[in-house]
Amino acid sequence: MKTTWVGAEFRSFDLDGIPNCVGVHMRVLFLVLTLLGAGTSAEADPRPFRAGVTRIAVQDLVPFDALVAYPTDVTEVHFQDGPHTIAASRDAPIASGAHFPVVLFSHGGGGTIKAGGTPAPYADLLTSLAREGFIVVAPFHPGSRLPREALEDRPRQIHKALDAILADPRFATHADPNRLGMMGFSYGGAVTLIIAGAVPSLAHLAVYCRNRTDDPMACDGVPTDGSLANAVGRKSPYTLAVKALVLLEPWGSLFDRTGLTSLDMPTLLYRAEGSALQADGNILALAAALPHPPRQETVPGGHFIFFGPCLPALETDAPAVCKDAPGIDRAAVHRRINVEIGDFLRRNL
Structure with missing residues (x-):
């Protein structure tokens, strides 16, 4: 953002002391209930999918691409996208015979406001969700002249990307727009909140x-000379009926309590213990202000721990986002959050 997871032990019940006919009936009852429970659990388990990915072109004021990760039955063939390894098969057919919930994703700003950015560093998470039966839509946000403009541009881009997926013949009959969730990292966390109906407050940000x-992750470049004192926030015209939110180290100081009053959906909120984005004014302040108390999770590492594990060459070129403190296992963190996020979205979409 800087301009950032059957069985029944009948002997536990003392059935032997019950008259024989009653005991038999109770044993049968327990057995039936156990089998029913096992059947319910099996039906709730997601079908084991593999991950497919594709890129689609989205028309907007500045056209852009969106990465789409989705369930497929085709064997995965990993490939390189620049410095990132994508564990999925390109342009594989989507798995048939099901309607899949849709999850939107907005990547962080991290110095890319003017240049644009890519969701590729988060491919590990996006493809993990595809294997669990989600269609994940992640725009390559193009550049905006100013951070303030990006707060208008990026929600529109998310909306346009969703429209493009729902119109694409590969996905139109498989995507369920009534089961819609959204995730965002850092600046993308703010975009996620705006899409859900939050009203940003530049005046609140300036005071903070x-x-x-x-x-500095929250405040670099923010005028604090009083010029934003009378800035009035407004609800985005590109809000969507999202049913669940996942926020990864979100830029929360952009919002005051009043601007969050309409957000009553389940929310999973992550913060990193060693983050340079100050938790008190961002993640923790957001958690306290949301009308529906979020589920909060803490992971070790810094702000960029939510980037997927980096290849050695990328670690050399971008140590600030790839290098973790001694003892931090980024791959283990991602195995954990992939399970948690998949479970949360499955329960709420």
Whole structure:
């Protein structure tokens, strides 16, 4: 954002002391209930899919691409996308015979406001969700002149990307727009909140950032001279009926309590223990202000722990986003959050 997871032990019941006919009936009852429970659990388990990915072109003021990760039955063939390894098969046919919930994703800003950015660093998470039966739509957000403009551009781009998927013959009959969730990292966390109906407050942000030299990720470039004192936020015209949110180290200081009052959907909120994005003014302040108390999870590592594990060459070129403190196992963190996020979205979509 800087301009950031059957059985029944009948002997536990003392059935031997019950008259024989009653005991037999109770044993049968317990057995039936156990089998029914096992059947319910089996039906709730997701079908084991593999991950497919494709890129689609999206028309907008500035055209852009979106990465789509989706369930397929085709064997995965990993490939390279620049410095990133994508564990999925390109352009594989989508799995048939089902309607899949849709999850939108907005990547972080991280110095890419003007240049645009890519969801590729998060491919490990996106493809993990595809294997669990989700269609994941992640725009390559093009550049905006200013961070303030990106707050208008990126929600529109998310909306356009969803429209494109629902119109694409490969996905139109498989995507269920009534089961819609959204995830976002850092700046993308703010975009996620805006899509869900939150109203950003530049005036609140300016007050937070005044003399706040310890939170450059949230505050660099934010005018604190009073010029934003009368800035009035407005609800985005591109809000969507999202039913669940996943926020990864979100830029929360952009919102005050009033601007969050309409967000009553389940939310999973992550923060990183060693993050340079100050938790008190962002993640924790957001958790306290949301009308529906979020489920909060903490992971070790810094702000960029939510990037997937980096190849050695990328670690050399981008140590700030790839290098973790000694003892931090980024791959283990991702195995954990992939399970948690998949379970959360499956329960709420």
